[in-house]
Amino acid sequence: MERDDIIEYSLDTHHSEEQGKKIRRKIWLVTAILTVITAFEVGVGMTVHQDSPSWWIVKLLFIGLTLLKAGYIVLVFMHLGDEKKVLKYFILVPYALFVIYLIFIALTEALAVNAAWDQYGG
Amino acid sequence: MAGHGTTHVDAGSLWGGKVSPFSTSYGKLMMWFFLVSDALTFGGLLVAYGYTRHTTDSAWPIGEETFDSLPFLGHGFPLIYVALMTFILIVSSVTMVLAVEAGHRMDKKGVIKWMIATIIGGFFFLGSQAWEWSHFIHGSHFGSVELDNGSRAIVKGHFGEFQSLTVVESGKEFKEGKTISPSAKGHYKMDADEMFHHFRHASMNGHVHDNQFTLHDGSVVKWKRHADEHLTLLVKTDGSGKAFEKVKKIEGKEAEKEYWGAVNSGEKGRIIYGADLSSNEYGPSQYGQFFFFITGFHGFHVFSGVIINILIFLGVARGTYHRRGHYEMVEKTGLYWHFVDLVWVFVFTFFYLV
Numbered sequence: 001m002e003r004d005d006i007i008e009y010s011l012d013t014h015h016s017e018e019q020g021k022k023i024r025r026k027i028w029l030v031t032a033i034l035t036v037i038t039a040f041e042v043g044v045g046m047t048v049h050q051d052s053p054s055w056w057i058v059k060l061l062f063i064g065l066t067l068l069k070a071g072y073i074v075l076v077f078m079h080l081g082d083e084k085k086v087l088k089y090f091i092l093v094p095y096a097l098f099v100i101y102l103i104f105i106a107l108t109e110a111l112a113v114n115a116a117w118d119q120y121g122g
Numbered sequence: 123m124a125g126h127g128t129t130h131v132d133a134g135s136l137w138g139g140k141v142s143p144f145s146t147s148y149g150k151l152m153m154w155f156f157l158v159s160d161a162l163t164f165g166g167l168l169v170a171y172g173y174t175r176h177t178t179d180s181a182w183p184i185g186e187e188t189f190d191s192l193p194f195l196g197h198g199f200p201l202i203y204v205a206l207m208t209f210i211l212i213v214s215s216v217t218m219v220l221a222v223e224a225g226h227r228m229d230k231k232g233v234i235k236w237m238i239a240t241i242i243g244g245f246f247f248l249g250s251q252a253w254e255w256s257h258f259i260h261g262s263h264f265g266s267v268e269l270d271n272g273s274r275a276i277v278k279g280h281f282g283e284f285q286s287l288t289v290v291e292s293g294k295e296f297k298e299g300k301t302i303s304p305s306a307k308g309h310y311k312m313d314a315d316e317m318f319h320h321f322r323h324a325s326m327n328g329h330v331h332d333n334q335f336t337l338h339d340g341s342v343v344k345w346k347r348h349a350d351e352h353l354t355l356l357v358k359t360d361g362s363g364k365a366f367e368k369v370k371k372i373e374g375k376e377a378e379k380e381y382w383g384a385v386n387s388g389e390k391g392r393i394i395y396g397a398d399l400s401s402n403e404y405g406p407s408q409y410g411q412f413f414f415f416i417t418g419f420h421g422f423h424v425f426s427g428v429i430i431n432i433l434i435f436l437g438v439a440r441g442t443y444h445r446r447g448h449y450e451m452v453e454k455t456g457l458y459w460h461f462v463d464l465v466w467v468f469v470f471t472f473f474y475l476v
Contacts, residue, residue, distance in 0.1 A: 027216060028216075045475050069467050077216075107172060114177050
């Protein structure tokens with residue numbers, strides 16, 4: 001049986017030499033961005049120590065940069081940015097909701113457990 | 123890039139069947155569903171790691187202290203190696219996306235070229251991870267030490283190498299009065315690393331007393347070794363396992379007395395080398411367990427990614443996809459490969475950086 005679904009949508013994905021050039025330029029640009037971010041993170045990680053008072057800023061910065069890197073990978077390398085909007089949000093929104101909730105509940109609980117250890121010992 | 127975003131689908135054909143509301147093929151959509159579920163698994167693992175880290179009161183290891191070695195160059199290079207691993211994975215992700223791009227132009231040669239590069243990058247990453255695991259499991263020359271007051275300290279510095287071992291009590295193999303050294307003959311010939319290996323084994327099992335230790339054949343040897351350099355003990359937790367506000371540093375003569383006192387105490391478990399599933403020299407035991415599970419599970423994904431890439435590469439090389447008229451299989455395996463890179467970005471941050 002011929003799979004009309006596959007053929008119909010896959011044929012759409014071809015692009016010309018010219019478009020390819022543009023796309024490749026974007027790929028190399030994102031490569032440079034990801035490399036610079038990683039090098040920057042390592043540099044900061046080596047210089048700022050965890051017991052320094054400004055560590056929490058660095059920590060937030062790291063998490064922000066990680067999300068930025070993740071965004072580039074998902075939207076450009078995985079082409080999710082070029083898919084239909086409905087697909088993009090169909091993938092991202094439920095996941096984000098679930099994980100944010102999970103992080104919130106796990107860390108809240110963890111701090112409560114930590115406090116209980118402090119109070120009652122173990 | 124996939125080119126669907128701009129395709130206009132009117133309501134009639136959208137609801138009339140034969141058209142995906144997502145304007146994407148079945149295969150790609152299912153790959154996305156799989157990736158979401160896999161991302162939930164990794165999300166769960168990393169959140170569990172965060173949970174454990176927040177519940178424990180004992181000091182968690184710091185990435186730049188734990189991972190500071192390079193192959194052939196020894197220690198003193200914080201985070202460089204993991205940064206290199208990250209870079210390898212990012213580059214192989216780039217070569218993959220270039221293969222996908224070449225596929226969109228029906229450029230078979232380009233797809234072959236970039237897929238080979240991707241597969242090589244994958245093997246490089248796996249090799250790096252094997253080295254890192256091996257290094258993590260074997261640990262440093264000093265290990266971590268339990269001080270006399272019950273607190274545990276990680277040890278930094280340069281270990282003074284063994285020069286020779288003089289047998290003071292005969293065993294099955296080594297006889298009293300003989301000396302084991304790099305210049306000796308027969309089975310008395312051992313280099314510094316071999317001597318350390320025997321010492322490490324004895325020290326782990328509490329078979330060290332008065333600068334003497336027991337070899338595997340039952341003989342007892344007295345060691346001669348170079349002096350340690352920059353020996354520093356970093357005490358992070360008090361005797362009950364609670365973290366100090368500030369790390370306590372012990373250096374110089376006192377550090378030497380504390381460390382070698384513990385080694386010579388002959389008590390099993392005072393010195394811990396490297397890591398296994400029950401304990402590790404870096405910090406709480408959960409740290410080692412999460413390290414093995416999360417980086418291991420990720421490594422397993424990389425491994426299966428390389429295998430899938432090889433299979434798809436064979437399809438490309440045989441011209442299967444070219445005859446089919448599109449390279450969507452490359453795109454799908456590409457999605458999986460980028461996902462592996464994506465997970466590593468998070469592992470890198472939460473395991474090594476913060």
